[in-house]
Amino acid sequence: MPERSRRRARDVNSLAASIVNDATAEDGSLPPDSNEGKDPAAVSLGRRGGLKGGRARADKLTPEQRSAIAKNAAAARWRSRD
Numbered sequence: 001m002p003e004r005s006r007r008r009a010r011d012v013n014s015l016a017a018s019i020v021n022d023a024t025a026e027d028g029s030l031p032p033d034s035n036e037g038k039d040p041a042a043v044s045l046g047r048r049g050g051l052k053g054g055r056a057r058a059d060k061l062t063p064e065q066r067s068a069i070a071k072n073a074a075a076a077r078w079r080s081r082d
Contacts (some may be wrong), residue, residue: 035043058066 061069
């Protein structure tokens with residue numbers, strides 16, 4: 001993980017260059033593997049379930065239920081703008 005205490009440059013071009021350097025890991029280090037130590041079969045099953053979960057839930061809802069959920073979500077979005 002990059003050091004958070006390091007100050008970034010104030011110049012826009014220097015800042016952009018430092019962001020690109022951090023993102024591309026030009027120092028030769030590779031980002032850690034997020035699936036390291038996990039069972040590959042379990043990772044695969046979890047990913048497949050996540051891809052179809054929302055669609056399966058939506059298919060089981062009636063149009064009225066979907067509309068109510070959408071109205072509540074829109075109201076929550078507008079409430080947070082205050």
